[in-house]
Amino acid sequence: MKTQNIPKATIKRLAVYIQVLSGLKRDGVEVISSEKLARACSVNPSQIRKDLAYFGEFGVRGVGYYVHELISSIKHSLGVDRVWGCALVGVGNLGRALLRHKEFALRGFSIRAAFDCDPYKIGEIVSGLEVVCTRQLKGRVDEFGLEVGIITTPPERAQRAANYLVDGGIKGIVNFAQARIQVPKEVTVEYVDFTHHFYSVAFNISSAD
Amino acid sequence: MKTQNIPKATIKRLAVYIQVLSGLKRDGVEVISSEKLARACSVNPSQIRKDLAYFGEFGVRGVGYYVHELISSIKHSLGVDRVWGCALVGVGNLGRALLRHKEFALRGFSIRAAFDCDPYKIGEIVSGLEVVCTRQLKGRVDEFGLEVGIITTPPERAQRAANYLVDGGIKGIVNFAQARIQVPKEVTVEYVDFTHHFYSVAFNISSAD
DNA sequence: AAATGTATGTGAAAAAATGAACAATTAATG
DNA sequence: CATTAATTGTTCATTTTTTCACATACATTT
Structure with missing residues (x-):
């Protein structure tokens, strides 16, 4: 995790990730890899991992990301886990x-x-x-x-x-x-x-x- | 003028330029420099000149840009000079x-x-x-x-x-x-x-x- | 417990976007 | 008609962003 100034484009993509992850969650998907998520978001897998790396380590190597957990983590990172x-x-x-x-x-x-x-x-x-x-x-x-x-x-x-x-x-x-x-x-x-x-x-x- | 593939960010900014230029036109401004336009759009003057350079030469050196003409030129470049x-x-x-x-x-x-x-x-x-x-x-x-x-x-x-x-x-x-x-x-x-x-x-x- | 397969996190390389600097061009002035 | 002041169009250096590649880590199987 790095405390740099985070690109605006990253924030925008995080919003997309939330959108797509929410859809996956609705469909009952529990775990997803950066590669599959990337395809659904039309971005590069590394991009996703890098975007997330600004805020922490949310995945499990060899496994992927737990959908529900990742949504929460991103929302928390953005400060939108509250009203x-x-x-x-x-x-x-x-x-x-x-x-x-x-x-x-x-x-x-x-x-x-x-x-x-x-x-x-x-x-x-x-x-x-x-x-x-x-x-x-x-x-x-x-x-x-x-x-x-x-x-x-x-x-x-x-x-x-x-x-x-x-x-x-x-x-x-x-x-x-x-x-x-x-x-x-x-x-x-x-x-x-x-x-x-x-x-x-x-x-x-x-x-x- | 260059025929490269134009950055998406440029298109977005062109829309902003149109917005601001339209406001200036309403206020009766006829000519504007890239510097003043830049300030109104919160961007860098070079950025504006560069963005416009993708599509042609719309300014007059030593003078600036004719507001009405520039609006038309940008709209034409974007393909929004029609319905x-x-x-x-x-x-x-x-x-x-x-x-x-x-x-x-x-x-x-x-x-x-x-x-x-x-x-x-x-x-x-x-x-x-x-x-x-x-x-x-x-x-x-x-x-x-x-x-x-x-x-x-x-x-x-x-x-x-x-x-x-x-x-x-x-x-x-x-x-x-x-x-x-x-x-x-x-x-x-x-x-x-x-x-x-x-x-x-x-x-x-x-x-x- | 070692080996295997998978997928993350990250450092290095490549690509793209931005900003500064300046030569080129125009209008105005003496 | 030369000089000056202004501002564009464009090149070049810098910064930022993206992509690649791989070492690291976890889960599963034998």
Whole structure:
């Protein structure tokens, strides 16, 4: 095990491993080798072993990895073996969809508060959660245990949403808005952009001879 | 300009450039240097110039890049300067959200058909589109000009959805389902997984000292 | 308990991506 | 029309990431 700075690509792959391992577990598979797991994930077997080596030794030589145990180990390594409280800012179409999306809670990301600056939306109940004025955000961070911010505003309001989150002491933001945001360097921002995937597919189709 | 195989990371960044450049254009900026654009995108200026160099020479030395022109050039390079017809398979919560999401059409990805295998959903109208039995997919590919598949099924049905798309002659798939799929190598698959971004944020917060 | 087969963990090599540096080119200025 | 200032396109060095190869370790069999 090494305490280097871990590549972002590794984190991304670990998420894939969890996904595939969870599927294997559903199918009753108890042990798997890096080679078979690699095939299912479309990566190189060494890659998997190396990725895991950043965090510890989880396998048994000559045997492989115990599926259930490995899932737990990876989740623990990533810090997702607990529930994270999330604050959503921007109750538009996308925001509503995320509030209703059950998958997040299942994976340990519990949306506990929804904020919007539109007076017509404030007070509305979406998926059992009351929409609150964004100005109230700071005051609810501790009360609701909000740790991660989710921005689902239109692009022009993304920066303001980010400011509210940062001001509230939030240290991690997942930004679904179509805009870059500026935050202090101690705050982590992840940009979610579906269109990039579409562009990638379009490019690949286009450039196939 | 070089005709090498272009890194996936470059494609991803090009999408970011388009996003930021579009914002600049909205704000009336006509010319921008790689340095300023780089700052807005949180990347290195050389990186931008290098990424663009894969596709041509779009700048003017001593001046910079003409914003509007650069957007067009990048879009053309990616093959997204036209409309792509899309088929969505799986009309659940996420599928419905995507069908209602106007952003896709704005960016050139027009969802022209929605498929599901659930008899209760077939015939339903979602966002002006009738839900059709997935078996009908192949027959509608040509008629509707379907080129890109979007999978929004539960994980256990993702592979079947992929099979229908591949069988229909679709060459590019954007997979929102929580499962890996197997397709012939001439078919491009992009996996969309929000949770990866959440994991990344959780990991960063956790490992911050 | 020795031998055998298997699959991990890791160090070294190869490949790829990034960043710095600079020559080339343009516009503006005197 | 030469000079200056600015900024691109591109080469080269550096860093990072990926892949290979093998010693190490475990389980099973004889």
